[in-house]
Amino acid sequence: MRTSTARFRLLSIVAASFVFGGVFGGARLWAQAKGVSAVDSLGRRVSLSAPARRIVSLSPEATETLYAVGAGPAMVADTTYCDYPDAARALPKVGGFSPQTVSIEKILTLKPDLVVTAGRLHAQLEAALVKLGIRVFAYEPENFVAIADCMMSLGELAGQKNQGIRAAATFTAAIEKVKYLTSSLPTVRRPKVFWEVSGEPLMTCGRKSFAHQLVDAAGGRDIFADLPGPWPVVSAEEVLTRSPQVIIGPDDLGESLSEARLAVKPGWKEIPAVREGRIFLVPADLVSRAGPRLATGLLAVLKVIHPELVP
16 A cells, blocks of 8 residues: 555645646656657657647557546547447447457558557557557556556647646545555455456456456455466365355356356355355446546445445
8 A cells, every 4th residue: 555655645746746837757757849758558668759649549448548638639549349438439440459350451541640559468469550650559557556657658648748647646546545445454354355257267356457456455355366367267166165255246247146146056155255145246347447447446346345434
């Protein structure tokens, strides 16, 4: 919590310094005399001769972030999975989320100043774009602080530095508010949580996932926090052994994650979460997209783990 609290304080200072003519340097952003420059999720400096006026986004969370920092008017295309905000639905589509579905030809016809990718997932696609002289920003934040950094970076590149700072500060403050509410909870009051990603195969969240970070920040104990990687496959027997007190999953799992379905699994009706009916679905888009709405997703997770703490 100390690190994220320090980040929030930094964002507050940054916002005030910017408004009153101060100098901002804490998020690794800097303005050049005739252009703009910022660091992407892979630690690379992306420099433009002028703020981007034609932007293509290749991931839903990047699209949401671009709109949040005021870059909406510069958006010229996104993907079929980019459905928030409403304005994103109306944009021309260059493909789906997977790199195989993205049309480089369509991107070229749009003459973008900047293409925002999903980072390593789009590595080969990015290489092709770079060869064609197109500037690329990799959007692949791995934690709450990195999301705030991306907000400020994209705000800078779109000529919306002030809005980027405000969006990052608002996001960070919302995350910190929930962390503050759960910070003093003793271990005995932090229920063991099983986060189900899919039923077949049975997948959960590892410690490198945002789902794990949501559970932790909301005052729960992820029962598979010891597993590496973001989405490990686990056995039903191991879930039974670890005996979660709360089971959570995205609402796109539907009826597959319900008390009736789980109770018929061998031994699962004795799991505390199943026996006590503490099985919850949370909005998939809010907890699965590493963008500004993840703060709202964290509040949704808090409501099911610690409803008594919700303001």
